[in-house]
Amino acid sequence: MPTRHVSHGPTTLDAVIIGAGVVGAACAYYAGRSGLAVAVVDRGPVAGGTTGAGEGNLLVSDKEAGPELDLALLSTRLWRELAETLPPEAEYEPKGGLVIASDETALTSLRAFARRQRAAGAEAHEIPADGLRDLEPHLAPGLAGGFHYPQDAQLQPARAAAQLLRASGADVRLGAEVTAVLTDPRGAVRGVRTTHGDLHAPAVVNATGTWGGRLAELAGTHLPVRPRRGFVLVTEPLPPRLVRHKVYAADYVTDVASDSAALQSSAVVEGTPAGPVLIGATRERVGFDRTLSTEALRRLATQASALFPVLGGVRAIRAYHGFRPYLPDHLPAIGPDPRVPGLHHACGHEGAGIGLAPATGMLIASALRGDRPALDLRPFRPDRFDPRATPRPTDEPGAAR
Known part of the structure; x- marks a missing residue:
């Protein structure tokens, strides 16, 4: 002591x-x-x-x-x-936030999750597949649906x-x-x-x-x-409202609740008033190791482009990371x-x-x-x-x- x-x-x-x-x-x-x-x-x-x-x-x-x-x-x-x-x-x-389900299995899980949240006082509105682009015009086609959280x-x-x-x-x-x-x-x-x-x-x-x-x-x-390391990618400045909400894939919720020490990544994409788009989020328990992980950045770029194909041709100008207190x-x-x-x-x-x-x-x-x-x-x-x-x-x- x-x-x-x-x-x-x-x-x-x-x-x-x-x-x-x-x-x-x-x-x-x-x-x-x-x-x-x-x-x-x-x-x-x-x-x-x-x-x-x-x-x-x-x-x-x-x-x-x-x-x-x-x-x-x-x-x-x-x-x-x-x-x-x-x-x-x-x-x-x-x-507001928009949580995306890529298939019907993920959408069914989101429905149950949102139902419990609404019972506790949260606002959650299901968005059908054909309504996603009304909220986010640049989203990829073929997504199953999602939930809007104002x-x-x-x-x-x-x-x-x-x-x-x-x-x-x-x-x-x-x-x-x-x-x-x-x-x-x-x-x-x-x-x-x-x-x-x-x-x-x-x-x-x-x-x-x-x-x-x-x-x-x-x-x-x-x-x-204990520290849990996470990386964020920052793009070059882009036109206003290219990404209108905080948008992420449904597996982000699972990653947040996970106890795994291994590298996990799920796309969280959002615009900023200054123009750059922020792309997260990764999680891994590696102590206070500040080494740049190219694998983490590669995953973020790939997953963000899958959600927003328009980002596939955009330059990432920097990356940063921090440690979350777990x-x-x-x-x-x-x-x-x-x-x-x-x-x-x-x-x-x-x-x-x-x-x-x-x-x-x-x-x-x-x-x-x-x-x-x-x-x-x-x-x-x-x-x-x-x-x-x-x-x-x-x-x-x-x-x-």
């Missing part, structure tokens, strides 16, 4: 949030709006990790009915509210994170690495030690993304966050860690962190204040992977509804 530094210094903050990505920024925003004094610490720049390497997906369409879909639906509403205050540079686009949206994640931080009123400290979590003799959190000095607070929020497991270790506990059950860790009083987690969102950031931030702010949360936090309990963990008496069914 790492050395823990006991501190008896003055407390001038209500919480220290570690991580200046979009999740940490949302935690700071909602905590600040609720009257809490917070500092945000990051060893790098704003959005220097997973957020800066994201496509900006705000998706309902890929979430199975259950806790993550509930989180996504709440975030969808919150992003719409936030969009009214975000600058145009954030590029918020409520463009709640799906997109934004520029790094700019959104920066704006949320500016609006939070937080004391933002960049280029400061956290080297220890400060605790009192009883083991309760009392702040953090950074390369630029100590920050004292009765609460610490772990919003470090793929490094969430390492931060948990610094606090003397365990959270099995937890074994594909749900994030959100809320207080009962093993370390004062420690809160807001990480492990995998590829959905940008979309789920506002709801996560609101739930963390409620936990910091001791208020009733907007959603049941039990599915996101940080200690759920600990075989010794037992539900707390306050976690009564329906208590947070």
Whole structure:
């Protein structure tokens, strides 16, 4: 176990949030709006990790009915509210999503998936084969059909994170690495030690993304966050509305839910206001290996061209990749860690962190204040992977509804 530094210094903050990505920024925003004094610490720049390497997906369409879909639906509403205050540079686009079935088997699976989602509150509309081109004129012929999800949206994640931080009123400290979590003799959190000095607070929020497991270790506990690498292709600028929605093949949903460590790819195609088309998405667990995978890029190009033949003659001008913070059950860790009083987690969102950031931030702010949360936090309990963990008496069914 790492050395823990006991501190008896003055407390001038209500919480220290570690991580200046979009999740940490949302935690700071909602905590600040609720009257809490917070500092945000990051060893790098704003959005220097997973957020800066994201496509900006705000998706309902890929979430199975259950806790993550509930989180996504709440975030969808919150992003719409936030969009009214975000600058145009954030590029918020409520463009909707279109999930494509290549054959009748895939379409039957999509129908069952959408039926469960609608029962949970999502909007999903079946589009017959002869109606697909009304939504996307450049789609390939011969597709079986699909589902339109009007709640799906997109934004520029790094700019959104920066704006949320500016609006939070937080004391933002960049280029400061956290080297220890400060605790009192009883083991309760009392702040953090950074390369630029100590920050004292009765609460610490772990919003470090793929490094969430390492931060948990610094606090003397365990959270099995692992990186899952993904690549994105970027085309040359193309005419506006060549691709009108966020369009992806039905097998993307399966890839998101998979536990496989091997390379998986399924085309996700979307235009941007600036003209380039973004093509994702791949997934593989290779640690923090940053080696360029030509096989991953080849698959993306081939699958995107199969969906949109017009892209076959388009140049890809660059590619980028990032690491998604993966937890074994594909749900994030959100809320207080009962093993370390004062420690809160807001990480492990995998590829959905940008979309789920506002709801996560609101739930963390409620936990910091001791208020009733907007959603049941039990599915996101940080200690759920600990075989010794037992539900707390306050976690009564329906208590947070």
